[in-house]
Amino acid sequence: MIEISQLVFEYPGHRALDGVSLRIAAGSVTALVGPNGAGKSTLMRCIAGLEQPLSGQIRVQGIAVQEQPREVHRHLGYLSDFYGLYDRLRVERCLQYSALAMGVAADRVDARVRQVAAQLGLSELLQRYPTELSRGQRQRVAIGQAIVHQPGVLLLDEPASGLDPEARSSLSQLFRQLQAQGMTLVVSSHILSELDEYCTHILAIRGGRIESHEALHAAAPVDSASASAQALYALEIAPSGADAEPRLRQALQDSGVQVQEQVQELDATGMRPTLLWLPASPAARAQWLARMVQSGVAVAGLAPVRERLQDRYARTAGTAGSSGGHGAPQTAPSHAQEQA
Numbered sequence: 001m002i003e004i005s006q007l008v009f010e011y012p013g014h015r016a017l018d019g020v021s022l023r024i025a026a027g028s029v030t031a032l033v034g035p036n037g038a039g040k041s042t043l044m045r046c047i048a049g050l051e052q053p054l055s056g057q058i059r060v061q062g063i064a065v066q067e068q069p070r071e072v073h074r075h076l077g078y079l080s081d082f083y084g085l086y087d088r089l090r091v092e093r094c095l096q097y098s099a100l101a102m103g104v105a106a107d108r109v110d111a112r113v114r115q116v117a118a119q120l121g122l123s124e125l126l127q128r129y130p131t132e133l134s135r136g137q138r139q140r141v142a143i144g145q146a147i148v149h150q151p152g153v154l155l156l157d158e159p160a161s162g163l164d165p166e167a168r169s170s171l172s173q174l175f176r177q178l179q180a181q182g183m184t185l186v187v188s189s190h191i192l193s194e195l196d197e198y199c200t201h202i203l204a205i206r207g208g209r210i211e212s213h214e215a216l217h218a219a220a221p222v223d224s225a226s227a228s229a230q231a232l233y234a235l236e237i238a239p240s241g242a243d244a245e246p247r248l249r250q251a252l253q254d255s256g257v258q259v260q261e262q263v264q265e266l267d268a269t270g271m272r273p274t275l276l277w278l279p280a281s282p283a284a285r286a287q288w289l290a291r292m293v294q295s296g297v298a299v300a301g302l303a304p305v306r307e308r309l310q311d312r313y314a315r316t317a318g319t320a321g322s323s324g325g326h327g328a329p330q331t332a333p334s335h336a337q338e339q340a
């Protein structure tokens, strides 16, 4: 778990982090997003104890980073956006060196190196030099170095940059595996559709300040079901004649709910779900549903869906329409319903 309070960091003549306070829950996977120069790398470097902040506190797994940076390193893995590998050490040596540097007991190092190599698909490459590897393979070695000491927290700065789609997909799989093992991950990337696959939280930063920090729930948790809380749902209607769609549109308008999107692609049942913001309160949602049925809408299904990361970012960070802008995170074209 990571706790930061009132963090201020300045480069000479430039304040890069300005009063950042946040709490990252254990076992979460946080997408750290924001435009170029927002302060993402600086924040990661501060958490990793590689920069000395002007003021504020950072604790990783309860350990104060500024006071005990070396102790923190035993609990933390960090992959920098511009990482280097020791080109004169074979992959096996690179991993052994990192393990020893991070405090793995000498008699456990070889076992850990073998485990990490197997996990990252590096077992066949252990006797190669980094200069003999592809970019994706080098990236995996760098990640291996960051996790060889089994840290509780892993920080990854643009881990997928320069990787082909296959390598990106295996990286996503690896992150899911690490999360399943209980690791807390913070991942920065400009490609939101990719983070969407495995992130549980989104942390948006801009101009050195936190813009938003939210959980990406499939639906609002029951205890937040206040009268105004809303959650995203996919509504399916059965094909019931030519007036089915106009009737649906009218009923939606009359009920006053906000339509997020009419999904263009047909789903497995041949229907086009509509994504809607509905009351998070089950009782209020049941009332709404009863009204829809009374209006003659042939409701075939209603399921909670997770809002796409890029939609959430646009909604909460106020960057809608700037997806092609300089330095803004990339958004993917609209795609079919994402059932939770």
Ligand SMILES: Nc1ncnc2c1ncn2[C@@H]1O[C@H](COP(=O)(O)OP(=O)(O)OP(=O)(O)O)[C@@H](O)[C@H]1O
Binding pocket: 011, 012, 014, 016, 034, 035, 036, 037, 038, 039, 040, 041, 042, 043
């Ligand atoms: N060594 C440095 N000296 C002075 N200013 C710096 C230095 N490194 C970064 N900055 C400035 O600090 C701010 C935050 O930089 P940072 O690298 O943390 O941003 P970022 O969000 O990671 O950007 P990107 O998405 O481009 O990687 C920027 O305005 C940048 O120009």
